[in-house]
Amino acid sequence: MEFRWYNPRTWGFFGYTDPTTGDYVEVDMEIGGKRTKSGVTVTTKTALSISMVWSCVKILSESLSGLPLKLFDDSADGRKLVSGDDRSLKLLRKPNPYMTMLNFLKFVVVNMALRGNAFALIERNRNGEPIGLVPLDCNTVTIDTDEDMIYWVTPKDGDRFPVSPENMLHFKLFSLDGVVGLSPIEYQAETMGLAKAGQQWSSRFMRKGGFTGGYVIYENFLTKAQQAQVMEKFPDVRKGDVDDIGKMAILQGNPKIVPAGLSQRDAQFIESQQFQEEALAGIYGVPLWLANRAGKTSIMGSNLEQQLIGFITFGLKPYIDVVEDELNDKIYRKYSRFVEFTVEGLQRADSAGRATLFAAALGGSGGSGWMSINEVRRKENLPPLDGPEYDRVTRWEMPTNVKD
Structure with a gap:
């Protein structure tokens, strides 16, 4: 199998392992991102650094990729399971020399959950039979719909080349035009940015030992000499580190220290963080108890079973339907075959x-x-x-x- 454009060095997905040195090299996948009103620029990396987003994407990708993917033959006698050494089964087990189907499906779900789209090039032999599925970085693919729809792939180290729709797997959840999937990071940037801003504020709050800053107020105006003396004696807590906590300053002239800003309690920080986690879990359709946030959720008795059914139906099934539909349309449309996930695999445990x-x-x-x-x-x-x-x-x- 030949892979002309499959080069791990060109991947922009988190990073790559340098085949020469064996070291992991982190790649800045997106430049710019989306600036939110909270002051945080939301990119794929920023979103994944939010614990709830990480948990939801991890649960969705691992749940779907762990399901058995079966190939059936829709014959006159009914559907029959394809088994043995059939060539189509080899593609489902090993879509390319570098990935198993488990890792390929994780790639698809993670990109859909974060970017709204996932692309994979279908490699065919001279007879038009699919023999490989090559994952592509979303940043390298553009869609041209001026006349006939065509996908343009621009590798980092190579010339741009066109790909017809029948040779491109395009996974997307939902879209406004039916062509390009909507990116959760783009449309839910404010929610993710607020959660990230709260995370950063909490980190700075802990780093400063709970000190939110303040003002030193004197009853009278100070001379320049007095101002210099005060600045020399009084440590700048804003620039201090955790090691500076507990240090004392001696000030003269009857000053008053007034704290500035709100404390975490006054800002209802914990409640705000819980609200953001609930909002993010709702975006991905993942129950809170699956993400180990069971404080407001009862998981006793049959309620757990019903919540699991709800997750499969409303959270996981949209991803299942997209993967099945795209594979059946682009790979098995010419044959009397189709693939289907066995959802009962979630009941193995x-x-x-x-x-x-x-x-x-x-x-x-x-x-x-x-x-x-x-x-x-x-x-x-x-x-x-x-x-x-x-x-x-x-x-x-x-x-x-x-x-x-």
């Missing part, structure tokens, strides 16, 4: 929940089942059992009275 589900599916407690024993074993990655009775679905029928 819940043995009791899986046991209850499969018991009902097999027709337990005298009910009518909808799965056979071998179907359940396949879902649990177990080999099938020999015998027709293991492929039979339990049916329950209402007994009828027979008149003599």
Whole structure:
């Protein structure tokens, strides 16, 4: 497999590992960013430095990438799972020589969650069959819709080249024009900037030992000599470090020290931070308890199950639908095949929940089942059992009275 434009040195996503020295080199992915009213410039790095944004993006990317991605053949006899050494399965396991599908899906979700778009070049052989998926930095891709839609890719070390839509995977959640996805960082910059400003203010507050600054007021005007004497004796706390806390100054002339600004308590800092975390969690559709913020959320009993279902339905499923739709449209559209995530993979850690589900599916407690024993074993990655009775679905029928 040849990758003409796949060069880890050209990536602008957080950084890259220098293949010569083995050292990690951080790359400034975005220049400028968006300036907010809180005074913070929000970029991808700035957003990820906010703990709630990091938690939400991490949960979404790891949850989706950990789901089994299955390939099915939609034949006349119904859908059948494609298995064995099929060439299409190799692409789903290893989309390129540098990534597994797990890491590729993480790349897709992280870029969608932060930038609203994720791009990957489809490499095809001479027969037009897809043989590789090359992730692209969003900053290197532009979309031209003047006539026919075309993607222009501009590598850092190379000439710009066009890519037709059928050879470009473009993942996006939602957009205004149906072409370019909306960036959460752009449209929610004020919310993220306020959270980052609060984080920075808290750090400076702790660094200064809780001192917010103030004024030294004298009853009378000071002469220049007195002013110089005061500035020499009085330490400038604003420039002081934690090591300066506890130092004393001796002042003469009956001065009064008046603090300036608001304390964290007066500014309701904790409440403000909690509100920002709730707002950010709402942007990404991630429940607070998943991000380890369970102070206002009950996670006892069936409530946890319902919240998990809500997260899958409203938080994770939009990403699942986008990935499935784009892969099926660009890669498997010409074939009678399609890919689908197995959402039940999120229940792997819940043995009791899986046991209850499969018991009902097999027709337990005298009910009518909808799965056979071998179907359940396949879902649990177990080999099938020999015998027709293991492929039979339990049916329950209402007994009828027979008149003599």
